[in-house]
Amino acid sequence: MMNEALKTRITELLATATFDETGEWLNISIDSTQWLTFAQQLRNDDNLLFDYLFCLTCIDNKTNLTMVYHLTSTKYRHNIVIRSSLNTDNPEIESVASIWKTANFHEREVYELFGVNFLNHPDLRLLILPDGWEGKYPLRKNFEDPVNMIKL
Amino acid sequence: MFEEIGTTTEGDLIINVGPQHPATHGVLHLVITLNGETIKKVEPHLGYIHRSIEKMCESLTYRQFIYVTSRMDYLSAHINNQACALVVEKGMQIEVPERAKVIRVLMAELTRIASHELWWGAMAMDIGAFTPFFHAFRERETINDIMEETCGARLTMNYMVPGGVMQELHSDFQKKVKEFIKLFKLKIHEYEELLTGNIIFQNRMKAVGILSKADAISFGCTGPVARGSGVSCDIRKIYPYDAYDKVQFDEVIETAGDSLARYMVRLKELHQSISIIEQLIDNIPEGDFQAKTKAVLKLPKGEFYQRVETARGEFGVYIVSEGGTTPHRIKFRSPGFSNLSALDHMARGSKLGDLVAMMGTLDLVIPDIDR
Numbered sequence: 100m101m102n103e104a105l106k107t108r109i110t111e112l113l114a115t116a117t118f119d120e121t122g123e124w125l126n127i128s129i130d131s132t133q134w135l136t137f138a139q140q141l142r143n144d145d146n147l148l149f150d151y152l153f154c155l156t157c158i159d160n161k162t163n164l165t166m167v168y169h170l171t172s173t174k175y176r177h178n179i180v181i182r183s184s185l186n187t188d189n190p191e192i193e194s195v196a197s198i199w200k201t202a203n204f205h206e207r208e209v210y211e212l213f214g215v216n217f218l219n220h221p222d223l224r225l226l227i228l229p230d231g232w233e234g235k236y237p238l239r240k241n242f243e244d245p246v247n248m249i250k251l
Numbered sequence: 252m253f254e255e256i257g258t259t260t261e262g263d264l265i266i267n268v269g270p271q272h273p274a275t276h277g278v279l280h281l282v283i284t285l286n287g288e289t290i291k292k293v294e295p296h297l298g299y300i301h302r303s304i305e306k307m308c309e310s311l312t313y314r315q316f317i318y319v320t321s322r323m324d325y326l327s328a329h330i331n332n333q334a335c336a337l338v339v340e341k342g343m344q345i346e347v348p349e350r351a352k353v354i355r356v357l358m359a360e361l362t363r364i365a366s367h368e369l370w371w372g373a374m375a376m377d378i379g380a381f382t383p384f385f386h387a388f389r390e391r392e393t394i395n396d397i398m399e400e401t402c403g404a405r406l407t408m409n410y411m412v413p414g415g416v417m418q419e420l421h422s423d424f425q426k427k428v429k430e431f432i433k434l435f436k437l438k439i440h441e442y443e444e445l446l447t448g449n450i451i452f453q454n455r456m457k458a459v460g461i462l463s464k465a466d467a468i469s470f471g472c473t474g475p476v477a478r479g480s481g482v483s484c485d486i487r488k489i490y491p492y493d494a495y496d497k498v499q500f501d502e503v504i505e506t507a508g509d510s511l512a513r514y515m516v517r518l519k520e521l522h523q524s525i526s527i528i529e530q531l532i533d534n535i536p537e538g539d540f541q542a543k544t545k546a547v548l549k550l551p552k553g554e555f556y557q558r559v560e561t562a563r564g565e566f567g568v569y570i571v572s573e574g575g576t577t578p579h580r581i582k583f584r585s586p587g588f589s590n591l592s593a594l595d596h597m598a599r600g601s602k603l604g605d606l607v608a609m610m611g612t613l614d615l616v617i618p619d620i621d622r
Contacts, residue, residue, distance in 0.1 A: 201471030
């Protein structure tokens with residue numbers, strides 16, 4: 100599907116979604132509370148079939164955190180990017196590990212490096228960092244480690 | 252059924268494989284829950300070689316950050332560099348000379364052959380066949396010599412730069428690559444004869460570690476792992492970059508989804524890579540090897556994503572730029588990380604001895620997983 104058709108179909112599913120077409124792919128911003136139902140629709144809708152989550156990450160914008168999900172359909176070969184802004188003090192969003200299994204590891208990575216709490220994640224534990232690291236989030240902009248980090 | 256055997260009960264045996272174990276080829280730590288010899292759960296513990304390359308790149312310029320990426324998937328160093336060069340070129344709209352595009356593809360395919368050779372030797376050694384390792388390294392050495400002449404390094408090459416490649420090819424490059432292809436074509440049948448048809452090998456690989464097509468997509472598996480399960484996912488075909496739209500090659504797909512299928516995909520890919528090199532080696536266009544670029548590179552405000560096909564699968568570079576000389580955020584989507592996440596699912600219910608065959612055919616490179 101081309102961007103226009105995608106926009107029409109997605110507006111039907113979620114009226115509050117906002118679009119940005121300046122990038123390579125269609126960017127869709129949504130409210131974090133709507134994510135789980137919307138994700139299920141993206142995955143299962145016959146015209147969309149976004150079955151492959153190829154990148155899941157987070158961006159620290161200092162004032163807020165933004166979750167970014169890159170999705171593609173192995174059947175139709177169309178791509179979209181979903182963005183959702185989270186509060187820095189208490190970042191929470193529904194886990195999508197039940198929809199795309201790859202999200203399990205990727206969300207654990209974002210959890211430890213950014214401190215985003217994924218609700219209803221099957222196994223939210225540290226994956227990369229050593230035990231006892233909780234509470235410090237290395238990929239946030241305000242992270243300081245004078246011993247191990249050399250400022251260039 | 253899998254949920255049932257996923258829980259620990261009394262009498263279960265928990266063993267640690269790694270972080271220093273010959274079969275993990277790097278510092279991968281697996282905590283395995285066993286019932287007798289049957290695997291109930293495999294839990295990877297990562298981070299032993301985590302260098303936080305993403306954080307490091309936030310303070311490196313767009314010329315500097317490329318060099319760090321050779322240290323992630325060190326067996327696909329050229330292809331990692333290529334992805335980074337491509338994403339900067341995409342952001343700055345740099346037109347790359349045709350010569351540079353062809354050189355990049357040649358280097359990428361030589362890298363792929365070298366990587367698959369190392370995988371073939373190491374995987375065979377894991378499951379108990381020692382000889383293939385020597386056969387694979389005999390040919391791989393020739394590629395390392397070719398790389399050394401042109402790039403100055405044998406493993407962590409840094410040859411691709413935004414705008415093209417760093418320097419002109421060595422004058423012997425074409426001659427040596429042709430010699431290598433001639434030699435390789437004489438030797439490649441040995442691989443099949445030595446291992447593929449061997450009945451012991453077949454029994455170790457067939458119906459071991461089955462991954463269905465739907466699961467392969469859901470777990471985000473890419474590269475030979477997904478293609479062994481019947482998923483068409485070759486980025487070179489679907490979203491061609493550099494000179495891949497100018498060459499003819501087949502995407503190798505097997506449908507069995509077991510370890511033998513993943514093995515066959517990689518062996519057949521060797522033939523495809525040879526074919527790509529043969530098509531290009533006599534047709535390297537004349538011209539510049541690098542586009543003229545400014546000394547200081549600045550990406551415009553925005554987001555840029557580039558995906559390429561490394562020897563292990565889809566490698567993605569995601570850059571968020573605020574218009575400066577360094578990225579605001581950079582994310583490397585590494586193929587190994589997603590491929591590893593499928594290991595637990597594949598291994599549940601099989602015997603411990605088969606785990607080595609599964610890990611071998613996943614072709615894990617630990618610095619690529621940890622980053």
